[in-house]
Amino acid sequence: MSITVFYHRICQWSVIGVLLLIMVSVLVPVVTRAQQTTPASEGVIVNKIEDLVGIWESQHGDSGAKAYRQYEANGTIREAYSLDNLQTSPLHIGHVWFENNVYCQKNDHPLAPDSPGKYEVRIHKAKGMPDRLSFRVIDDADKFRVKDFTAGMTRVEPALQTTGEIVTRIEVLVGLWKTHFRGIEAYMQYAPDGTYWLAYNRENLQSFPLVAGRVWFEGSVYYQQDQGGGYPSPYTGKYEVLIQKEGDVPVHLVFRVIDDPEKTRVKDLTAGMTRVEP
Structure with missing residues (x-):
């Protein structure tokens, strides 16, 4: 192989290498941006109280203690540390409604913020039945509720097998x-x-x-x-x-x-x- 041919081969390899580097530098950020824009939460957005009716396990307070929340068909929500206390001696009673697919909640106690908490709520299913709720805060001055809700809720009643x-x-x-x-x-x-x-x-x-x-x-x-x-x-x-x-x-x-x-x-x-x- 002559020196001239060898020189041209070196130039070709250099050009190919540069092109590969350019492609990698362009494509990698594109993939990264695509990954970043993929929705983090799956599930169906909840827009009516009927989808929430029942009892859900959640947490309460700074300690993250296990608690229960019960949604009723009229929009009432009750919270208690035990299932037995939901009706008789709840920690909180509030009211829930939806405005343009936004979950709104206001609690009925003197220290509750004047404005309702607002969330996007998604329902996740297992075996075709509601199993879990995820909450994304939109606006809520009650920081304790934000912490409790964004931890999610798991279905307690009705059970998964109750179809018909x-x-x-x-x-x-x-x-x-x-x-x-x-x-x-x-x-x-x-x-x-x-x-x-x-x-x-x-x-x-x-x-x-x-x-x-x-x-x-x-x-x-x-x-x-x-x-x-x-x-x-x-x-x-x-x-x-x-x-x-x-x-x-x-x-x-x-x-x-x-x-x-x-x-x-x-x-x-x-x-x-x-x-x-x-």
């Missing part, structure tokens, strides 16, 4: 169901007019019921009012009811509590019901 069609009519419930009363297996019978009876055995349903009362629907909300018997609470329970089917045959009822101070009834109903007849 939402019940809105008493006709769907009419018949006999196997349920629980104070944790013991029992039977519940619904009549077409909304009357119901609860007893440990079928023979005593109408003659010697443990509990009797009535139920009705307002939209998709199930109301149960006991009129004497084993549940001493005078309160009316509010639930969302799902019916699960095998083919076209109803086989199971799932109850999601919305608001019910009678904790024994909550425990019994949320254990579900199984169809006996028809």
